[in-house]
Amino acid sequence: MEIAGKAVCAFLLLTVIKLRRTEGINRVSAYLGHSAVIACPNMTNITMVTWKISPKSGGQCTLAYLNATKIERINCSDRINWRSKPKWDQALEIQQVEMADEGNYTCEMVNADGNFHHHYHLTVLASPRMALYCDDHGNPVCEAETVKPAAEIWWVPESDSTPRADSHDNGTVTVVSRFTAHSTSGKNPTCIVSHATLNETKSIACFPSHRHLVLFIxxxxxxxxxxTFAAAIYYLKLHGYRFCHKTKPPDIIPTQSSQDDTVEVEPYTTYVQKENVIYNSVSDLTLRQNLPQGRSPAT
Known part of the structure; x- marks a missing residue:
């Protein structure tokens, strides 16, 4: 009896293992803002495929394909969907990956041979960026944008400034460090960035800015x-007025005045002459009437 019991237990254990096969956790990664595909091994005669997603933030998402006809979505973002028709392709596609998409993804497949589970852990990476430039005052500035945790920045020679870290909604963090050493000993400042996704070194030569001096000048x-322009205009106006006054012909005014006088005097002279003629005629007639007969007026 004891041997028979052990045989039954062994048979049941093998059956459970056959019906439920679980693979180890597979680690996958995707870049922030890009698309990611998590593949579930293709199997034949599938009766159900289910993706169970436990993201870093938010509730669990379930995407299921049942009986080769029905598709169910429970609490899943529109960015998460089947890559193709689940009847032939059970891969999951995530569009425009966000930091919140990090987490555990489980693909469960059921066919005549049993249940099969494949576990994945998605890590979202941000393309690291390093920039080194000179600010308006001629000081070197080093920036490093990476996923959390923040990158570390060093200067050679050593800088007196303290780096500033700014976190963003997409899960990245930007570290800014400004080189403010009193002396560089004739060497160009070198920025060194250290991070799990970025290790880079850059040097730059900046020169003191004379921006304010140039503006003042x-x-x-x-x-x-x-x-100078106003003085030149005033001088030209003043000089032009004197020039016209000196070169004005002196006989213009007398000539015009003489002509005007002539025009004005001529009518008067003609009138006087006519009056004299009339007067002389009247006088001669009067004398002739008063003289005795036979006498003529003296001329």
Whole structure:
């Protein structure tokens, strides 16, 4: 009896193992903002395929394909869907991956041979970025954008400034460090960035900015040009007025005055002459009437 009991237990154990086969956790990664595909091994005679997703944040999502006809979606984002028709392709596709998509993904497949589970852990990576440039004051500035945790920045020679870290909604963090050492000993400052996704070194040579001095000089020159231009206009106007007064012909006014006088005097002279003629005629007639007969007026 004891041997028979052990045989039955062994048979049941083998049956359970056959019906439920679980693979180890497979680690996959995807870049932030890109599409990711998690493949579930293809099997024949499938009666059900189910993706169970436990993301880093938010509730669990279930995507199921039942009896080769029915598709169910429970609490899944529109970005998460089958890559193709689940009847032939059971792979899962995530569009525009976000940091919140990190987490555990389980593909469960059922056919005549039993249940099969495949576990995946998705890690979202952000394309690291490093930038080194000179600011408006001629100081080197080093930036490093990576996924959390923040990158570490060092300067050679050593800088006196403290890096500033800014976190973003997409899960990335940007570290900014400004080089403010008093002396570089003739060497160009070198920025060193260290992170799990980025290890890079860059050097740059920046020169002191004379921006304020140039602006001040430009303002002074502008005032001088305006003053010089105004003085030149005033001088030309003043000089032009004297030039016209000196070169004006002196006989223009007398000539015009003489002509005007002539025009005005001529009518008067003609009138006087006519009056004299009339007067002389009347006088002669009067004398002739008063003289005795036979006498003529003296001429």
């Amino acid at each position: 430009s303002i002074i020159l502008g005032f001088l040009i305006i003053i």
